[in-house]
Amino acid sequence: MYAVGDAGIVWHFDGKTWAQLAFPSDLRLVTVSCSPHGDVYITDLRGTLWKGNGKKWDVVCSVPLSIPFADSAWFDGTLWCANDYGMYVLEGNELVQAHMSKQHPVPADVAYHSHRIDVSPDGTTMLVCGRDGAAMLDANGWTILFSGMDLESS
16 A cells, blocks of 8 residues: 655555655655556656556656646556546556547546546446536446536536
C-alpha cells in the first residue's frame, strides 16, 4: 500500500510497518495507483505521471492541466486518471483523453460524467461519476446509471 502527499512525500506500507520513500520531486503528489505487476503510478500537481517500484522513479509523461488529477485507478489492464475536466487513460507512454482512446474508447455520453473513479473491491467494475451523472464499466461494457442531462429534459 502506498500513500502520497505534499512536498513529494511517498509512504509505503509492507503489511507491518510504514516507511517513507525517497522521491525525485518536491511537488505535491495527488494520486497513487498500483498495477497488478507491482508498478506504482503517481500523479503530481502539474499533471506529471511517474512510474516506479519504490526505489526508482521515472517520468512517464506530462499532461498540461489547470487542475491536478483527483483520482487514478488501475482497471482492465489500464491506468485511468480523472479530474473535473474529464478522464484519461494510459496508452503506451501517453495519457490520452478517454473518449479518444484507441484501446479503451469511452463513449462521449460516458466521458461527460467521468470526473471521479472508483473500482469495486473484486476489480470487476469501475464506477465513474461527476456533477451530472454516473456510469459503470464491467464485462458487459459501459452502462449509464443516471444522467443529469436526461433529468433536465424530463
